[in-house]
Amino acid sequence: MNARETILNALKERREAPADRPLFEKEPMRFDDLSEAFATALEAAGGEAVETEEVSAEAIAGHFRFEGRILDTRESGEALSRRDGIGLVIVEGAFGVAENGAVWIDPKERYPRELLTLAENVAVVLKKGAIVATMHEAYERIDFSGISYALFMAGPSKTADIEQALVIGAHGAIGMRVFLQGR
Amino acid sequence: MSGRCPPVDHAKNAASFTADAKRAHWHDEALWFVRQKRDRAAKSVPEWEALRETAEAVKAHTLKHLGYYLERFEERAKANGIEVYWARDAAEHNAIVARLLNEHGAERVVKSKSMLTEECGLNPHLESLGIEVTDTDLGERIVQLAGDHPSHIVLPAIHMKKEDVSRIFAEHLQTDPENSDPGYLTRAARRHLRRKFLEADAAITGVNFALAEEGAFVVCTNEGNADLGTALPGLHIACMGLEKILPSAKELGIFTRLLARSATGQAITTYTSHFRKPRPGGRLCVVIVDNGRSRLLRGEYAKTLSCIRCGACMNTCPVYRRSGGHSYGYVIPGPIGSVLAGAREVATYASLPFACSLCASCDNVCPVRIDLHKTLYREREEAIDIPCYAGKKRLLHLMSWVLQRPRLYGLLMGAMRFLLPRLPRPLLYSRFNVWGRDRETPMPAPRSFRDLYRERRSR
Numbered sequence A: 001m002n003a004r005e006t007i008l009n010a011l012k013e014r015r016e017a018p019a020d021r022p023l024f025e026k027e028p029m030r031f032d033d034l035s036e037a038f039a040t041a042l043e044a045a046g047g048e049a050v051e052t053e054e055v056s057a058e059a060i061a062g063h064f065r066f067e068g069r070i071l072d073t074r075e076s077g078e079a080l081s082r083r084d085g086i087g088l089v090i091v092e093g094a095f096g097v098a099e100n101g102a103v104w105i106d107p108k109e110r111y112p113r114e115l116l117t118l119a120e121n122v123a124v125v126l127k128k129g130a131i132v133a134t135m136h137e138a139y140e141r142i143d144f145s146g147i148s149y150a151l152f153m154a155g156p157s158k159t160a161d162i163e164q165a166l167v168i169g170a171h172g173a174i175g176m177r178v179f180l181q182g183r
Numbered sequence B: 001m002s003g004r005c006p007p008v009d010h011a012k013n014a015a016s017f018t019a020d021a022k023r024a025h026w027h028d029e030a031l032w033f034v035r036q037k038r039d040r041a042a043k044s045v046p047e048w049e050a051l052r053e054t055a056e057a058v059k060a061h062t063l064k065h066l067g068y069y070l071e072r073f074e075e076r077a078k079a080n081g082i083e084v085y086w087a088r089d090a091a092e093h094n095a096i097v098a099r100l101l102n103e104h105g106a107e108r109v110v111k112s113k114s115m116l117t118e119e120c121g122l123n124p125h126l127e128s129l130g131i132e133v134t135d136t137d138l139g140e141r142i143v144q145l146a147g148d149h150p151s152h153i154v155l156p157a158i159h160m161k162k163e164d165v166s167r168i169f170a171e172h173l174q175t176d177p178e179n180s181d182p183g184y185l186t187r188a189a190r191r192h193l194r195r196k197f198l199e200a201d202a203a204i205t206g207v208n209f210a211l212a213e214e215g216a217f218v219v220c221t222n223e224g225n226a227d228l229g230t231a232l233p234g235l236h237i238a239c240m241g242l243e244k245i246l247p248s249a250k251e252l253g254i255f256t257r258l259l260a261r262s263a264t265g266q267a268i269t270t271y272t273s274h275f276r277k278p279r280p281g282g283r284l285c286v287v288i289v290d291n292g293r294s295r296l297l298r299g300e301y302a303k304t305l306s307c308i309r310c311g312a313c314m315n316t317c318p319v320y321r322r323s324g325g326h327s328y329g330y331v332i333p334g335p336i337g338s339v340l341a342g343a344r345e346v347a348t349y350a351s352l353p354f355a356c357s358l359c360a361s362c363d364n365v366c367p368v369r370i371d372l373h374k375t376l377y378r379e380r381e382e383a384i385d386i387p388c389y390a391g392k393k394r395l396l397h398l399m400s401w402v403l404q405r406p407r408l409y410g411l412l413m414g415a416m417r418f419l420l421p422r423l424p425r426p427l428l429y430s431r432f433n434v435w436g437r438d439r440e441t442p443m444p445a446p447r448s449f450r451d452l453y454r455e456r457r458s459r
Helices: A004-008 A032-043 A057-061 A135-141 B010-018 B023-041 B048-064 B066-080 B088-103 B115-120 B122-128 B136-144 B162-173 B182-199 B225-231 B249-263 B294-296 B301-307 B310-314 B317-323 B334-344 B361-363 B373-385 B387-403 B406-422 B448-459
Strands: A048-052 A069-072 A085-092 A095-097 A102-105 A121-127 A149-152 A175-181 B083-087 B106-113 B133-134 B202-206 B210-211 B215-220 B235-241 B271-275 B283-289
Touching: A004 B083, A004 B294, A032 A048, A032 A095, A032 A175, A032 B225, A095 A121, A095 A135, A102 A121, A102 A135, A121 B225, A135 B066, A135 B249, A175 B210, A175 B387, B010 B023, B010 B317, B023 B310, B023 B317, B048 B066, B048 B210, B048 B249, B048 B301, B066 B133, B066 B162, B066 B283, B083 B088, B088 B122, B088 B202, B088 B235, B106 B182, B106 B225, B106 B310, B115 B235, B122 B133, B136 B162, B136 B182, B136 B317, B162 B182, B182 B225, B202 B225, B210 B249, B215 B225, B215 B235, B215 B249, B225 B271, B225 B387, B294 B301, B301 B334, B301 B387, B310 B317, B310 B334, B310 B361, B334 B361, B387 B406
Parallel strands: A048 A175, A069 A085, A085 A121, A121 A175, B083 B283, B106 B133, B106 B202, B202 B235, B235 B283
Antiparallel strands: A095 A102, A102 A149, A149 B271, B210 B215, B215 B271
């Protein structure tokens, strides 16, 4: 028997398809103002939410202090494949989550995934109306069939591995802001 | 450790940790602080207890149908272009990973946190084959450079002070030995590891949750090391214990709400990353590892396979906080580590179930409601039967014999009440009185409770 067969054989009483499965049926927490809750949670995670109608690359760049290039993934271009010296990357977020300040980001095939972590700063443009309350609604919203790699990102990269002292900017972005646009 | 009986002696190991009282106190406080953050995060969610109950039910359900879900995962993952491998034990796991790296011609590997690869001893195996493995989680990198092991599953370097890190970094990363500022040291590590990321030929990650229905998996980090590590090289190997499976992404709603809040008190990890297909032109491989888990599933400790490795039981444990992770002598320390170690090999880890005050705090913080303290109590009953504890066991029998004889017991207690206050200190605090090693023996009251009670009754 090969490893696969040995393992599945050891689980042979556990191979039946389940008839139904346990679900979370309680009403999860609600927020009076979703974008306000989102902003508070994002701030706690070291990020910042900015409400603005000015989402041009120049306007967004004005909210960060950085050196290096700006990559705006809303416009496709060859520059997206260069890895070095990325000061700021601008991406679109699909939706946000009020309870924890996370944004769902799916690069699709539009830009290489490493931009999200190589860039010193990450700006996410998000429709203000696209914020759900909790992770339950979040996962209801995601269609996995088109995904290759996608993530929830909540604030900048961080660590507290040295004496529990929080340091922003471990490997990925040192700054992370979400620009809430529209109503 | 040869010759020691039992081979892993928690109390003896802890002695070296507690020898530095100031440091031990700092460790205790630091972890208690994390526990308090967890409490605040949990209390901010009104449906917290319902979440825990559902998480417990989902895990029990998944384990009950584990074979089905694993096969389903394999089928769906393959359809997504993910290669799936199976390993019966640590050696097979290591061989598969080495083979995949070899096929790819990989010489430099970046790795994000995975307790499974620690359990399997993957790093030394790969290094013996001439492959450079860089742990990229900052805490893990610190312990790797120090030639050490993680002492906590979420905070691997919690046993070290910033001065230790400064010394290690000065030696390996040429930082200023006088500077032990965490910000400075983290920036130095960022530069050092950024180079490793850019040079790597392959990436290895763990798996927090595998999704049967979607054939995808999720990795959670705060540093972004799994994301950066896997984004560049053409090969990503994800290693998972077979218990990491969930029925579908729907259940992630429950588990992503519980994991970070339980672990560090954050509402969610900074990066909660979903991998479903290889990157363009690359390979994505998942290694499903048994290594004793299917055996564990058949026994009475099956529920421990529900663990999602948040570390909450460690942060709250009064013994863990005061003895440090290394005193457990097992890859996973704390209450869950004691249970898992004991279930794996009673004889070696017999002292671990006794490194517990049975306060049950761990049960109450566990996001999947594993009854850790009850399990440890059950493990004690097995542990006491090992040959090393024969003397202890005889003593306990003697104790039980006395306690069943109230008059004899009363007589002995009377003698103690007379003797204890009169014993000279050197005799009272001789080496046989282990309880008196670090504390004063309380002096008995002049009259016994039974005495006073009898008197009251007759009045």
